[in-house]
Amino acid sequence: MKFYDVTDLAVRNLRESLFRNSLTTIGISVGVASLVAMLSLGIGLQQLASRRLQKSGLFDTVVATSRRDFRNFREQREEGLPPAESPALDEGARQKIEHLPGVVEAYPDIRFVTELRFDDKPHLTMVAGVPFSAKNNNDAFDGMQGGFFSSESVPEVILQKSFAEELLGKTPKPGADNTNIAELAKPLLGKELVMRYAERIAPASASPSKTGPGDGAAYSVVSRQQALKIVGVTDLDPDSMRGTARARVFLPLKLAQNLHVMQSELRDTSASGAPTYTSLSVRVGNPNQVPVVEDAIKKMGFSAFSIVDATRSMRQFFAVLDVFLAIFGSLALAVASIGIVNTLVMAILERRREIGIMKAVGASDADVRGLFFAEAGAMGLVGGAVGVTLGWVIGRLINFGTNIYLERQHFPPAQIWSMPLWLVLSAIAFSIVVSLLSGLYPAARAARLDPVQALRYE
Amino acid sequence: MESSGPNSLAVRTENVCRHYQMGHALVRAVDGISIDIRTGDFVALLGASGSGKSSLLNLVAGLDRPSSGAVIVHGENLAALSREKLAKYRLHAVGMVFQSFNLIPSMSLLENVELPMRFAEVDRRERSTLARQSLERVGLSGRLSHRPMELSGGEQQRASLARALINRPKLLLADEPTGNLDSRTGTEIMDLIRSFNQSLGMTVLLVTHEQALAEKYAGRMLHLADGRLIDDVPINAMPNDAVRNHDLPNISSAEAPAPRGETRGETQ
Numbered sequence: 142m143k144f145y146d147v148t149d150l151a152v153r154n155l156r157e158s159l160f161r162n163s164l165t166t167i168g169i170s171v172g173v174a175s176l177v178a179m180l181s182l183g184i185g186l187q188q189l190a191s192r193r194l195q196k197s198g199l200f201d202t203v204v205a206t207s208r209r210d211f212r213n214f215r216e217q218r219e220e221g222l223p224p225a226e227s228p229a230l231d232e233g234a235r236q237k238i239e240h241l242p243g244v245v246e247a248y249p250d251i252r253f254v255t256e257l258r259f260d261d262k263p264h265l266t267m268v269a270g271v272p273f274s275a276k277n278n279n280d281a282f283d284g285m286q287g288g289f290f291s292s293e294s295v296p297e298v299i300l301q302k303s304f305a306e307e308l309l310g311k312t313p314k315p316g317a318d319n320t321n322i323a324e325l326a327k328p329l330l331g332k333e334l335v336m337r338y339a340e341r342i343a344p345a346s347a348s349p350s351k352t353g354p355g356d357g358a359a360y361s362v363v364s365r366q367q368a369l370k371i372v373g374v375t376d377l378d379p380d381s382m383r384g385t386a387r388a389r390v391f392l393p394l395k396l397a398q399n400l401h402v403m404q405s406e407l408r409d410t411s412a413s414g415a416p417t418y419t420s421l422s423v424r425v426g427n428p429n430q431v432p433v434v435e436d437a438i439k440k441m442g443f444s445a446f447s448i449v450d451a452t453r454s455m456r457q458f459f460a461v462l463d464v465f466l467a468i469f470g471s472l473a474l475a476v477a478s479i480g481i482v483n484t485l486v487m488a489i490l491e492r493r494r495e496i497g498i499m500k501a502v503g504a505s506d507a508d509v510r511g512l513f514f515a516e517a518g519a520m521g522l523v524g525g526a527v528g529v530t531l532g533w534v535i536g537r538l539i540n541f542g543t544n545i546y547l548e549r550q551h552f553p554p555a556q557i558w559s560m561p562l563w564l565v566l567s568a569i570a571f572s573i574v575v576s577l578l579s580g581l582y583p584a585a586r587a588a589r590l591d592p593v594q595a596l597r598y599e
Numbered sequence: 600m601e602s603s604g605p606n607s608l609a610v611r612t613e614n615v616c617r618h619y620q621m622g623h624a625l626v627r628a629v630d631g632i633s634i635d636i637r638t639g640d641f642v643a644l645l646g647a648s649g650s651g652k653s654s655l656l657n658l659v660a661g662l663d664r665p666s667s668g669a670v671i672v673h674g675e676n677l678a679a680l681s682r683e684k685l686a687k688y689r690l691h692a693v694g695m696v697f698q699s700f701n702l703i704p705s706m707s708l709l710e711n712v713e714l715p716m717r718f719a720e721v722d723r724r725e726r727s728t729l730a731r732q733s734l735e736r737v738g739l740s741g742r743l744s745h746r747p748m749e750l751s752g753g754e755q756q757r758a759s760l761a762r763a764l765i766n767r768p769k770l771l772l773a774d775e776p777t778g779n780l781d782s783r784t785g786t787e788i789m790d791l792i793r794s795f796n797q798s799l800g801m802t803v804l805l806v807t808h809e810q811a812l813a814e815k816y817a818g819r820m821l822h823l824a825d826g827r828l829i830d831d832v833p834i835n836a837m838p839n840d841a842v843r844n845h846d847l848p849n850i851s852s853a854e855a856p857a858p859r860g861e862t863r864g865e866t867q
Contacts, residue, residue: 142718142720143717145723146717150717495703498701499714500689501660501662501689501695501697502689502695502718502762502763503689503690503691503718504686504690505682505686505687506683506686508686591663593657593663
């Protein structure tokens with residue numbers, strides 16, 4: 142029989158016992174829906190975790206430092222030029238690094254401990270420059286109160302929650318993290334903060350040093366102060382990767398550069414007298430490119446390090462999780478497949494005579510088998526399609542419910558659910574395969590039916 | 600083996616048996632029957648209920664396989680064919696008409712008649728044309744989209760005939776085709792069958808228990824009892840030989856509808 146005829150007859154037969162076949166198909170749909178909902182949650186959670194990790198900057202950032210800096214503990218193990226002959230990490234080097242393939246941006250790390258006055262009370266903390274691109278790249282700025290810096294070098298600051306609490310004289314209870322960030326930010330946003338800092342002024346006439354690098358480059362230090370407007374308070378920690386050295390107050394990077402704040406770690410080792418950077422943060426487009434960029438930076442004569450891509454082990458964890466979710470989701474589909482077997486065996490009993498007639502007028506075993514297969518496959522296809530739709534709705538509802546909960550807990554909304562096209566297609570294909578497998582026994586039984594017996598059946 | 604020319608053999612059975620076990624008893628439905636039927640013949644198989652006439656017909660139709668012996672149709676031994684080839688044989692070489700019509704109730708007449716052509720993989724447009732022509736030939740051109748239940752018994756049997764002839768078989772097997780019809784409708788059906796026998800040269804093997812029907816239409820009568828052939832009577836030798844040999848009841852079944860529970864026919 143031609144494919145069209147098999148399909149046509151199968152659909153016709155399915156329509157004849159519409160109610161029973163619909164119930165069976167609904168069974169398949171529920172099975173597919175549970176499978177799809179489970180997997181789309183698994184995938185969604187994986188993507189969420191992956192996104193968070195990527196935005197943390199832990200795995201897409203290479204930190205480049207000059208090898209002239211003797212405090213670089215990795216120096217001894219690295220090959221290449223001796224520290225004294227390695228190039229300086231200055232603006233030229235920064236631009237070169239930024240033009241390496243795969244690099245999105247390279248910006249200097251500027252961080253210093255200084256005094257900030259609020260309501261005439263001094264507070265000492267670590268301040269860091271934040272590149273303007275962090276607006277979109279750093280998760281911590283996503284759900285914050287207030288807004289990001291209005292431009293690249295405005296005198297504005299964003300405070301981390303714990304510093305905001307300190308400014309307001311609140312002491313959070315240890316272990317409890319139930320501060321309402323919105324209430325915390327209200328009295329601070331728009332207020333002014335005065336930063337006192339030491340400006341480093343380069344010598345008026347920079348002359349090449351004859352005695353070599355690192356030998357007595359002179360500069361003066363002037364005490365300054367700068368008024369800064371509080372524009373945002375973040376709940377999360379934008380500087381989390383810095384550990385104990387992490388900053389709690391953030392300035393626009395350009396502003397921080399323009400202020401020429403003297404940094405504790407800075408050593409002006411430039412032979413030309415041009416300012417050099419302690420370290421550069423090199424942001425890479427794709428975490429997979431990190432090793433390549435790291436090597437390229439080392440070849441240029443700098444030290445470079447990155448954190449090994451931890452997303453690999455995370456992906457492994459989620460792969461295991463997905464397998465478990467798929468197994469639980471498949472249980473419902475397994476139950477549904479028994480429904481298919483039952484329906485088709487019933488259909489054989491009901492249509493015994495019809496099968497006999499078909500055989501009498503020339504249907505082969507393969508024709509009859511194909512017909513029952515097609516019926517099973519059609520139920521699988523429809524069940525799969527309806528199931529995917531149902532799974533989509535369930536996933537959306539869970540996502541919606543979770544976000545209501547997150548909002549109540551003052552967390553930013555999150556997409557914990559994802560249904561990629563491959564999941565849709567493979568769920569439908571899986572449903573068809575399971576249905577066809579369920580149809581194996583009934584189809585074989587129908588095909589072997591003795592036509593004489595079948596025609597006698599009333 | 601002979602070809603399918605006008606005087607060649609259409610069907611030959613060689614000591615064919617169909618035995619089967621029913622509990623502890625061995626049922627000999629067909630028990631060593633040897634017959635030759637020439638191409639274009641109209642042969643009636645007569646006998647009482649359980650005489651083995653339908654079993655023999657099923658063997659010739661390729662619906663069943665003999666326990667022993669051979670059934671040779673147009674030179675091909677059906678007993679040696681695979682299930683697949685036997686299905687092809689049923690599809691192309693024979694057409695069957697049943698007492699209970701055996702139309703598929705969920706399909707329209709047109710679809711029922713088209714069904715064998717679906718298995719023969721005939722193009723959709725072509726099979727629709729052929730099915731319409733076939734239904735027209737049996738006088739049902741106005742009932743194409745009706746379902747079997749919406750038709751009278753005679754109309755259903757005519758549709759069944761149209762279906763049997765759709766793949767142009769050389770052999771038409773009719774198993775009590777008038778059994779469920781009144782005599783007038785039965786005559787219409789038999790007239791149709793005779794016209795196909797005469798105009799298309801189609802070999803007809805008719806199973807019936809109505810002596811009169813067989814006498815009126817068939818050219819030869821084969822009497823069966825307990826699975827054996829007990830008499831082979833050419834119609835032109837009737838009625839004297841048959842009466843002399845077997846004391847057959849002579850019932851004119853053209854007058855009244857035939858009852859299904861058959862007590863008439865040959866008794867041994």
